[in-house]
Amino acid sequence: MLNLEYFQSLFGQESTEIRCRKVLDEISPAINRLFEGFIEQTGISLGNEYYIRNYDMTLSTTYHDSRNPTNAEKKKNSDIGKKYFVGLYRKVDEKEHNIFTLELNGFSELLLIHTDINLLPFWAWVKNESINMVLESIPSPYEIFTGWKEKDIIPKDELVSFVKGCVKSRKRPWFQVGRSLPLEAQIDEDTLVKHLFEVWENLSLFRTYLNDEINTSKRANEALGILASARSIKETELMGREYNLEITSLEDYKSNGKRQAFHLYDSDQLLTKGFLYYFEHHEKFSPFQTIMIQIEGHNHIFTNVREILGQGTKQWWITKSFTTHNLDNHQVMSEAMGLLNRHGIEAKGNEYRVGSFDNESRLFIEGNDQVKKNFIDAALLFAHASRKLELPSEEVSGSIEDIDKDTEPGISEDLEPNFRIEEIFQSILDSQFTFSKGIIRDLHLNLTALDDKHFVLLSGISGTGKTQLCRLYANAVYGLEYESENPYFTIIPVRPDWTDASALFGYYSSFEKRYVKTEFLEVILNALKEREKPHFILLDEMNLARVEYYLSDYLSAVESRKEIPLHQDNLITDIPKKILIPPNVYLLGTINVDETTHTISDKVLDRAFVMTLSDVDFETFWDKADQELKVLLEREFFLLKKLHNILLEFDLHFGYRTMNEMLQKLYANLQFPDDFQMDSLEALDRVISEKVLTKIRGDERVSDMLGKIEEWLKENLSSSSISLQHVERMQKELDYYGATQFWR
Template sequence: MIQANNLVDIMNIEDTTLRNQRILDEVQPLARKIMDSFIAKYSKRDSYLLQLKIHTHEQTIKTTIADSKNPKYAEKKQNYGNKGFVEFIDEKLYESPLFILKLEFHLASREIRMMMSSDFYPFWVLSKRTQVHELERMVVELHDDLKIFTIEEKKNFVDKNEFIDTISNYIRNRRKPTIYFGKILPLEGEIEEEQLIEQLWDTYQKLSPIRSLLEKEAIEHSQSLMLIKDIQKDVQPFHINLFSKTYEVKVEEEVKKVKTNEYKQIFYIYDQDQLITEGHIGFYTRDPHESIGIIINNRGFIFSQTRKLFSRESYNWYIRKSYRERGRHNENQQYQEQTIEELKNHDFRLNESNAFYVGTFEETTKSFTEPMTKIKERLITAAAIFADVRGSLTFPKGVKSIEIPEEDEDIESEVEDYSSSFDFSNILDLVEQSGFTFSLDIIRDFYLNLTSLDDKHFVILSGISGTGKTQLCRVFANAVYGLDYSEENPYLKVVPVRPDWMDATSLFGYYSSFEKRYMKTEFLDMLLQANEEKDKPHFIVLDEMNLARVEYYLSDYLSAVESRNPIQLHNIDDLKDVPKTIEIPHNFYVIGTINVDETTHSISDKVLDRSFVMTLSDVDFSSFWDRLEEKFKKTVQNEWDLLLTIHRNLTTYDLHFGYRTMNEMIRKLYKNSMLPEDLRMEPLVALDGVVAEKVIPKIRGDERISELLEVLANLFSQQFGEKSQVYKHIKRMREDLERYGSTQFWR
């Protein structure tokens, strides 16, 4: 007999460690015992139960207990520990687990939950018009005893007759909650274990329609993921012929995670040893279908679903490229006709719809009739042709335009509907996935500085060169829109500041009486766009903003933000494309990056009083190393240790270098190691050269750096020898310091 009150009383324990220990000692064994008895009693009736894996909450509870004893995590974990559960999972399908049945004692809500769960994507797929009949049949067969609910801030119950409409609403609102089906019993009084076991069996049987539907969808999902895996595994270099010239394509072995359900595999197109352009194969494991894309110069040119390849025994895979842009019908038609001609010129096989042939996929063998390298060759060749037709293949880059999605579901849309969110947890996840090394403290501080004031968003990023100031702006703005760092963001503009900016016209433009038109700027274009699309944040980065006097060219902006009065642009009555006045809207975010050296101007108090100033000089090379590709780690391990030693010595004097310098040194060392053995430099000689080229030129100062030069001289003498480049430079700089009282690399 289960005494429910004894379990519920556990929630009265305030101490996180003790509460979780009680759940581990009392609730988890009870749940395990009941589920073991359930299997023992009913597996003879349904042998499928014996194939299931057991998943429990125990390891999570143990981790919570450990973290609660650590002052670093204790506060964050103080509300953890309100349930115990045991769950059965079917893991026979590749990367497509089915969560069959969970018994959960939810102490906080005083409930016993018997349920199965699914992420949102299967229902998104099944809601499409070609499959919605299957979803409708499941709803009809679903027993009235079972509840449907989601758990967001609280449980949200869904009437089964409104289930399909609810799924459609979630899709429209871009929400993807986990969906639960099952029974919820009160956790109160005395409960007989045998009754719970019988209720579990009853629930399991009534879940059959859902289980059947989700299993079918999981099989299709699993097959598509295995095909994607096969595409990823083939990394053989190959050649493509473009416009009567042959190029070599090299594909990276590593597949990088961009964000949840999105991965990319980088490829490079070379003319001999000259890199022409790079791109990546995008793998989308749930969008909601599985698909691949070919992206060149941050613009997607091919997107195609992979699940359809399994729709018949032998599937001839054709992809059609379409160009659809608002107000450009004639131009789109021209692109279309030129594309078809170029595909024919490149010996592509086209069908009656002018779609090009990729390959034939055999359902029985789960493979193509031709080598995978040939499939990749056709995809990348076609994408390169499309990029060239559109004018954005490395050579002249075209302007990215907004495309209208195809109405026909057979033609895959190339349009991104940009939506923004300042949810900090999501932003942090995307920044961490970007591959850049920014600490939680930096991201949080940047987030707060940008968003804490509703009416003013102005942040200045200061610090040594190469610490990622501009990259932080880009990765943050892209994270707000759920984009990968490398993707083009139409709501972000990086504007390099010029030393000759003397007044506000540098930002806001001016009316030219000679040309009879308004001379617009990138800053003004973004500001006009922000006033048009006030529901979306717009980011402008003034890169190296103190190359000119900030208070001169930024004065109108600062005054407008402070007074909330519009800025006068012109007084020409018949000028249509630029308004006479313009406001600084609340969705306009200005970020400036500054370097402090002899080429820059100081920032006046007027500017500093109206901004948050962050300093990015701390460099976390430990995280940088963790994120570094394995091929670099294997090659430069010894050199890395010495570079860190040099960096530590420079840091004391604020003469250290940033991520950019470290990254470039590592890449040169790696490139040297790839040369033929009889032509490459010895690793130490290569390191001597790269430190002399990238680190020593930045060292300068007066007698205060005397000790630093002595330390470096001893270090370089021991590591490189007194004939090395770096030792000679430091020796000469020490002599200059003694003679003149100051020193620098340049003479």
């Protein structure tokens, strides 16, 4: 006999330590023994694919943490131990899927017997219009719950709208499909086992649909893997011209997919760089396995891989659309499909075919490389037809104006901002750049802590990614990749001749009788029209001019919330006479400190958060480097890092950009034929003299540093190295003149 009322009292224990220990000692053995006996009676064979998992590990870890004085305070108010579960799971492609669970939930005081699934299967069933059949497979007394703690019931007739709402808001809840009993009184073990068999039997058809969805996902992921692994494509011919094509190795992308970069070269000149994305699901647009191709920051192909699954051979036809604000979309489509046909990719109407998939062999009939090449060629031709990329050609493709937006169905929605730190952090973490959690968190706080003032200055040595961080953050807010165009992020390079506010806000020309607008003013005007959208402005190298001269009007307006006067001409209608700085303007500025820049006045510093990006994390940088480069240049990277550490002692170290450019030159040298290659140490010597030593200058304070560099060079390079000659020469100049620099 199981005393459910007593179990509930254990869940209600105030002490986390006592609660976890009691649940482990008294609930876990009884529930596990009963559930394991039930599974044995079902005839399911446990092993690598099916297995039982319970809550014991979490409870045990929490119990020991709560006894540790270091963690005890954190665990004091923990909810761990207020529920218990044991479940049957299925592992497919290293992914865990719950099949059946017995849960005792102390939050809702319920005993639940259910299948626990995330949003994706329900989203897929809604998308492929099989949701009604799935819901009919759930007997009417059974319910759909959601919530980790307290359980909310979702009526079946509201499930579709609930799922759509979750997709739109990017929420990813879990659902429990089954029945519940009150967690009270007592229950005979045989009676509970009877309930388990009853629910198991009544949910058998639902589990069939779930397993079908799991198996379909597995097959679709396999098809994605086939295309992702094809890398032997070296060239292509477009518009009568031959190009070299380079496809990089596959890299993890976020938590739901992978991506590959591809580069299109005309001889040795890079024309464009694109990305192939292989999504297990697209977090915003599709629950299905998806291929997306991006060129020049625009998505040109977005298609569902499941289209080719089924029986026999399936033709992969993809629907294409062009969405524009002010152009003839039919003309754009006609040109694009004509280009595909002329390049051997069958197209008709608004559809085109990239290949044929044999579901028996699970291979593409045309060959995996050819189908992947068709994808890339089609994307490049779409980019050309939409004037996003101009491919050299003697063909006349028609006259089409610039297209504002070129997206696949469902991707033409307005960009929506999202300031959730978790998603911003993950987006930046998934990029090719290296920034610590602390830096990202600090920038986020500095930009969002004040409701009506957003002004951040980023200083530090050159090459630490100040500009990249600003772009990454602004794009992350809108759910965009680093390479994507963001209409709400503007970079404005500061000029040394900026001496007043007209550099930002423009001026009235009495000679031309018109108002001369600036890019900065355009952003402010747009921000006033779209107050619900954050507008990011980056003033790059903002202390090339005196900041207080050109920015004073802006700072005063933000501080006082007063308008800035622009002009007094009643005939000017496109520019207001006065302008207010709305609170949805986020101003960032990068600062470099050298002899070409000005110091920042206290007036400016008082109104800004100032961040310093001088620390570099070359370990993480190296982890993200291309695998082929890492194999070839491990020794050189180690040596450059040692040199960096010497410079770091004197705050004269270099950043990511310098390290990356040195490694890229060393890597390019190794691609030469043997009779053209420099010796690896000679090449290292060259990049050190060209990228590191050039910034050394100073008085007797750099003497110790030069001595250490000289010692390092003698240990690691030849005695005739160019770098050593420079250092010895600077040491002599320092001894004689009391000051030195790299340049003679």
